[in-house]
Amino acid sequence: MERYFWHMSPRQADGMACVVCGADFLTGRITAVPVGRSPADESQVYACKAPCAAVIAREAERMAREMRAAAGVDEVDAGDVTDGEDAVFSIDGHFGSLLRDLRSLTGAEALLATSDDIPTVRFLLGLTARHAEAAMIRARLVLAQTREE
Numbered sequence: 001m002e003r004y005f006w007h008m009s010p011r012q013a014d015g016m017a018c019v020v021c022g023a024d025f026l027t028g029r030i031t032a033v034p035v036g037r038s039p040a041d042e043s044q045v046y047a048c049k050a051p052c053a054a055v056i057a058r059e060a061e062r063m064a065r066e067m068r069a070a071a072g073v074d075e076v077d078a079g080d081v082t083d084g085e086d087a088v089f090s091i092d093g094h095f096g097s098l099l100r101d102l103r104s105l106t107g108a109e110a111l112l113a114t115s116d117d118i119p120t121v122r123f124l125l126g127l128t129a130r131h132a133e134a135a136m137i138r139a140r141l142v143l144a145q146t147r148e149e
């Protein structure tokens with residue numbers, strides 16, 4: 001996850017405080033997970049493993065949803081097999097959506113590898129299930145659309 005965090009306090013930018021809640025990692029007994037970078041010097045910044053990292057993941061998911069909605073690429077639309085064949089591999093077509101799902105799964109894998117509290121893991125598993133299912137449906141749509149070619 002290489003995302004920038006803005007408007008941070010000096011301690012947040014130095015990686016000593018949570019970028020979400022501002023909790024101090026040196027004084028509190030908090031497990032920190034890397035969540036992105038400081039735009040000032042590219043140094044790694046951190047959030048509390050629970051619940052703040054999950055808040056960031058949820059926010060990223062919401063932003064991705066809004067972006068998809070703005071781009072007119074909605075959630076899995078299994079009935080939408082009538083796309084022109086030219087659209088099959090376009091970035092707006094099922095192939096583009098498939099690539100985005102696969103990227104989300106890669107992100108979920110990275111977060112799962114650093115999370116071990118149950119609510120965060122459950123949230124990430126839900127995310128994984130949704131994107132894995134969407135990826136399966138989209139892969140099959142692309143397979144169906146390319147069969148005759």
Ligand SMILES: [Zn+2]
Binds near residue numbers: 018020022052
């Ligand atoms: Zn926090």
